[in-house]
Structure formats: C-alpha cells, structure tokens
C-alpha cells in the first residue's frame with residue numbers, strides 16, 4: 150500500500166464475530182495501532198486483547214465500558230462493531246469525545262438518531278463513516294467505473310438487497326449472545342438496507358445533486374423462522390410458534406429527485422443462496438448480479454450489437470473495466486481477507502480519512518441517509534405502505550455541496566490520476 154506511514158491510533162469497540170474479524174483486518178493496515186479494546190463481555194474483550202497482542206506483540210488496555218475508552222488521549226479514532234441499536238449512540242459519544250468514528254452497518258432506529266449523528270459531526274468537526282464494505286467490492290467498483298464511462302447510458306432504475314439465509318444465526322441469538330434476534334421478534338422493516346443501498350447511492354450521486362425523496366415499503370407474512378425452528382429445534386422450543394413481526398421478504402421502493410427509482414429487498418428468513426441482487430438499468434443497457442449477466446448495446450471490441458438482445462457473461466467485461474483500486478491491489482498482492490478483500494479496502498479508506506484529517510468517502514450525510522431507510526420503511530409498513538418522506542440530512546446543501554476529497558478510495562468518481570505512480574493528490 151502507498152498510504153503514508155503516520156501512525157493512526159484506533160480504539161476498538163465490539164468484539165463478537167464481526168468485531169474480532171475486523172480487528173484482525175484493521176491491524177493489517179499500515180501504520181495502525183490499537184491501544185484499547187472494549188466489549189461488554191469479559192471473554193470477548195480478552196479475545197480482542199489476544200488478537201492485538203498476536204499481531205503486534207503489545208497488549209492493548211481493555212474496557213467493559215466504552216465511555217471509559219473514549220476518555221483516552223492516545224486514541225485518534227474509534228471503530229465500532231456492536232449492534233444496530235447501539236452504533237449511532239456510541240458514534241455520537243465518540244465524536245463528542247473528540248474522536249473520528251466508523252461503525253459497522255445496520256439501519257437506524259429513529260430519524261432523531263440520524264440527525265444527532267449529523268449535528269454532532271458538524272459541531273465537533275469529527276467524521277462519522279458507515280463502514281459499508283460493499284462499496285469496495287470488486288464487482289461494484291467495476292460497475293461504478295462502467296457507469297462513469299457511460300456504458301449503461303443514463304441510469305433509470307437500480308435494484309439490490311440483502312438476500313441471505315440467516316435463519317440459524319437469527320434464531321440462536323440468545324444462545325450465541327447475538328444481536329439480530331430481538332429485531333426480528335419486534336420490528337418489521339428493511340432492517341439491513343445499506344449493503345446494496347451504499348453502492349447504489351454512490352452510483353446515483355445521492356447527497357450530491359441528487360437525493361432520496363420518498364419511499365414506500367411492504368412486508369410479506371413471517372413464516373420462515375417458525376418452520377426452521379420446528380425442523381431444527383423441535384416444536385417444544387419456546388420460539389416455535391412465536392409470532393415474529395419481521396416479514397420474510399420486505400420490499401421498498403425509493404424515488405429520487407432526479408427521477409430514478411430504487412427497489413430494495415430484505416430477505417433473510419427463507420431458504421435461498423446468498424445474493425445482493427444488484428441490477429443497474431440505463432438507457433443503453435442492463436447488469437444483473439444473479440447469473441452475472443450484462444446486456445449493453447455496444448462496447449467497442451468487446452460486445453457487438455445483436456438483434457437477439459443476448460445476455461453476455463459479465464466476468465470478462467468486468468476485467469476490462471476493473472476499477473484502478475482493484476487493479477492496484479491485485480498487482481500489489483491484495484490481502485484477500487474478509488469478503489474477498491472489500492473489508493480490508495473499506496478499513497484502508499477509514500484509516501486514510503483519519504490520516505488526512507477528515508472527509509471520508511462515506512460521510513455523515515451518507516451514513517444518516519442510508520441508515521434512515523430502516524426506520525422509514527418500518528413507518529411505511531406500519532401505515533399500510535403509505536409513502537413517507539426521506540429527510541434531507543444535508544439541509545439543502547445537496548444542490549451545492551463542498552467538493553469531496555479525491556484519492557484512491559474516492560467513491561464519487563474514479564480518480565485515475567491518484568493511481569499514477571509517484572503522483573500524489
């Protein structure tokens with residue numbers, strides 16, 4: 150990596166499955182040190198200490214209360230991998246304590262907590278970055294490059310979602326001290342919108358000359374968890390007939406100021422293979438993740454116009470339009486850690502933003518907007534799929550924002566010049 154080598158000192162909060170994996174990834178980013186780790190559970194915080202000690206030879210200080218960690222002077226920023234309903238409040242406390250903050254994905258519980266993040270970031274000058282790794286996935290980045298080169302023409306409609314059979318992980322939440330179960334028992338909405346909404350929002354220029362105006366959501370009945378529980382835990386298991394609130398398939402339609410529509414799906418409690426179901430449709434072509442297919446009217450020397458409107462295999466076309474970030478890391482021997490490399494890249498983007506003193510590629514306005522879709526979809530469902538307005542967290546600035554920071558990890562444009570050897574932006 151070509152990141153400058155100044156030390157970045159990160160406090161780490163939340164050390165369950167995801168947190169411990171991300172902590173190990175973070176320690177592979179050049180120049181990162183982790184002086185302190187925290188979890189509510191003693192055994193998990195001990196595991197965090199071991200991860201840091203194994204990677205660096207130095208044991209971090211451990212905390213059971215994150216507020217104590219935030220008082221440390223030797224922490225520049227914090228990385229939070231706790232639960233959906235704790236991320237925003239920890240982020241606000243971190244910014245108030247003078248730390249930049251990044252935190253794992255999940256939706257928001259209320260519009261108020263989104264505004265709290267925005268206002269605290271504006272008041273403190275500390276950034277608040279959602280750690281949306283899918284923005285750095287190889288396919289998503291190549292597609293972003295293709296869209297910027299106008300291969301799909303003007304974008305009209307985009308689809309995506311989180312379609313992941315998590316019946317065991319959700320159901321066994323109490324046994325495994327895992328956060329999802331309570332959400333599925335009590336809530337009903339798109340509780341996990343950002344994996345595809347992140348890349349979609351960057352593609353559509355949301356919060357920069359475009360914005361989400363309104364949405365409407367609909368939830369199917371909830372049957373998947375009960376069927377799974379009866380088959381795997383038996384009919385005597387206390388949740389066997391529990392009336393889960395969360396519908397098996399939640400569908401949300403969002404309308405953009407520039408006229409595009411976005412179709413989001415949340416589908417985690419029925420049997421199915423994993424897919425984010427990404428689909429991009431413009432005036433010159435279409436991409437479909439399911440089957441990795443593409444149809445574009447023409448790509449010089451790659452795709453010929455046919456009368457039959459045949460699908461093409463996306464993989465060779467993706468290689469031709471590889472994003473320079475992925476080219477760079479392929480050449481430099483990308484450390485193919487979590488989720489094929491995107492976890493590492495999003496952590497690099499976070500560290501780069503701390504080092505450069507702010508302006509992360511996913512800023513507090515993106516974070517608030519993407520997370521808000523959860524509580525807005527809950528509201529729409531509760532009101533019989535009534536359309537609800539999406540707040541403008543930029544307070545009007547979306548029509549004329551300050552310039553973004555260009556560079557290797559930029560998600561607004563492909564900064565080819567940043568990758569030229571020896572050229573610093």
Ligand SMILES: NC(=O)c1ccc[n+]([C@@H]2O[C@H](COP(=O)([O-])OP(=O)(O)OC[C@H]3O[C@@H](n4cnc5c(N)ncnc54)[C@H](O)[C@@H]3O)[C@@H](O)[C@H]2O)c1
Pocket residue numbers: 162163164165166167168187188189190193213214215230231232233235253254255280282326327328329488
């Ligand atoms: N980006 C991805 O690809 C990806 C993958 C998996 C999970 N995640 C996200 O990562 C987050 C964590 O996932 P997980 O599966 O590890 O969840 P989990 O529920 O198993 O773990 C959450 C951890 O946070 C700790 N915690 C909660 N509140 C705390 C507090 N106030 N102070 C200190 N510690 C606290 C808990 O003790 C627990 O150890 C979730 O938001 C999840 O959606 C993202």
